[in-house]
Amino acid sequence: MPWAEGLRPARMSRIAVVASRARLRETLVELARSGLVEVDTRPPGERASPPEIARALGATGPGAEPVTPRVAARPLSIEELERAERWDLVAGELELGRMAAQTIEHRGAAVLVGWAPQANVAELVGRLSPLGTSVQELLHPARAEAPTLLLGPPGARSVRTLVDTYGTVPYADVDPALFAGVSYVLMFGVMFGDVGHGLILAALGLYLRFSGRAAVASARRVWAVIVGAGLAAAGSGLLYGEMFGPTGLVSPLWLRPIEQPLTLIMAGVIGGSVLLGTSYLIGMANRWREGGPARLLYASSGIAGTSLYLGGAAMAAGTVAGYEALQAAGVAILVLGLVLLFAGFMADSGGGLAGVMQAVVELFDTIIRTGANALSFARLAAFGLTHATIGGIVWAATTALWASGGLGLAAAILIFVVGNALAFALEALVAALQALRLEYYELFSRIFTGEGRAFAPWRLAVMDEEDL
Numbered sequence: 001m002p003w004a005e006g007l008r009p010a011r012m013s014r015i016a017v018v019a020s021r022a023r024l025r026e027t028l029v030e031l032a033r034s035g036l037v038e039v040d041t042r043p044p045g046e047r048a049s050p051p052e053i054a055r056a057l058g059a060t061g062p063g064a065e066p067v068t069p070r071v072a073a074r075p076l077s078i079e080e081l082e083r084a085e086r087w088d089l090v091a092g093e094l095e096l097g098r099m100a101a102q103t104i105e106h107r108g109a110a111v112l113v114g115w116a117p118q119a120n121v122a123e124l125v126g127r128l129s130p131l132g133t134s135v136q137e138l139l140h141p142a143r144a145e146a147p148t149l150l151l152g153p154p155g156a157r158s159v160r161t162l163v164d165t166y167g168t169v170p171y172a173d174v175d176p177a178l179f180a181g182v183s184y185v186l187m188f189g190v191m192f193g194d195v196g197h198g199l200i201l202a203a204l205g206l207y208l209r210f211s212g213r214a215a216v217a218s219a220r221r222v223w224a225v226i227v228g229a230g231l232a233a234a235g236s237g238l239l240y241g242e243m244f245g246p247t248g249l250v251s252p253l254w255l256r257p258i259e260q261p262l263t264l265i266m267a268g269v270i271g272g273s274v275l276l277g278t279s280y281l282i283g284m285a286n287r288w289r290e291g292g293p294a295r296l297l298y299a300s301s302g303i304a305g306t307s308l309y310l311g312g313a314a315m316a317a318g319t320v321a322g323y324e325a326l327q328a329a330g331v332a333i334l335v336l337g338l339v340l341l342f343a344g345f346m347a348d349s350g351g352g353l354a355g356v357m358q359a360v361v362e363l364f365d366t367i368i369r370t371g372a373n374a375l376s377f378a379r380l381a382a383f384g385l386t387h388a389t390i391g392g393i394v395w396a397a398t399t400a401l402w403a404s405g406g407l408g409l410a411a412a413i414l415i416f417v418v419g420n421a422l423a424f425a426l427e428a429l430v431a432a433l434q435a436l437r438l439e440y441y442e443l444f445s446r447i448f449t450g451e452g453r454a455f456a457p458w459r460l461a462v463m464d465e466e467d468l
Helices: 021-034 050-056 078-083 087-100 118-131 157-166 177-191 195-210 214-240 261-298 303-321 324-349 352-376 378-404 407-447
Strands: 012-020 070-072 104-106 109-117 134-138 461-463
Touching: 012 021, 012 118, 021 087, 021 109, 021 118, 021 461, 070 087, 078 087, 109 118, 118 134, 157 177, 157 214, 157 407, 177 214, 177 261, 177 378, 177 407, 195 214, 195 407, 214 378, 261 303, 261 324, 261 352, 261 378, 261 407, 303 324, 303 352, 324 352, 352 378, 352 407, 378 407
Parallel strands: 070 461
Antiparallel strands: 012 109, 012 134, 104 109
């Protein structure tokens, strides 16, 4: 799959499945078997799941758990199935009946309307044409958003959970899974910078990947994020000279956090600014895809908001570095962003005095949030300092007890092991939560302005004659 296709949801086709009444059941069975079509149901928003249908109509044995609906390829009598206590097939027949009730009568034919991935329409035609059933592609409804099916670029599927936990990517938007994964592990690594702790975390991620234990099955899907976060932490540890604390096992390639905290804070803010800038770029692409040039130009996560952010950053950099030309350019870009933002807010407010007041308040709020979001990345350095400080305390206690000799040697080993275990557990949790917070509040707030809905194809297990 080309990279460009993997960076956005799969293209969806609006389709109509047209079947004769005589072949409707066979058509529905093949649709259920394929799992390629999300069927529109009536009334909108009241689609019941097959287990709920089964429970409502008594398709479970006395005191039994809800069954998984299955459908037989050939027609079966519900009465006979009930006598045989084949509640799974009863539920499947009831679900077929529910779906048949969704058809629209058109010139003696039964029509189902829904969505299917564009790439699978030809396969669907091949499945249904032997039954005399046709598949017609329709125009997309003007006000109906297509469902989202995310395939993901190569290597990004393992970090899908980071995005899915936040919400469903709108159909028109770019899939930010790869950016989310890279930014998360980098932010985690900066806050959890220790070679030893990072390698242990990476080893835990590999254990999740290759372990067959059911107890860790739910965590297995994020194994790549854990491995990446561990390796990023080990890399930061090399920069900081930290391996189970300041043990001297590795020399700092850059700085020791405790000795140069201001430099680390500045680096955190600058690094965070780069991530913010990237999220603005993705946001601009999304605004264009969602609403065209106007939305791209005036949105707070479009050109207007990006100009405010870049202008403020250039003005600050010019002031710190003493470059008046950069400072003046930053002021000009910032003013442009303010004008565009105000114009956009005025257009949304409807004008008038009340509209002006609303636009002013929204503009002020945007300015404050933009500055606060940029400075929020100072927490990368703050928690990196905290991790280094805890490691330093544990190592200082260890060396002091070791120097005392005797029982102090055993106490030193105990302090070192227990102290590092506690630091690992506590700081890993804190760094994971803080990186997630920065991901969702600072970065995703630029990328998303709304939420889509996931593609939910109609699917049932189909049992052929030999399986009954």
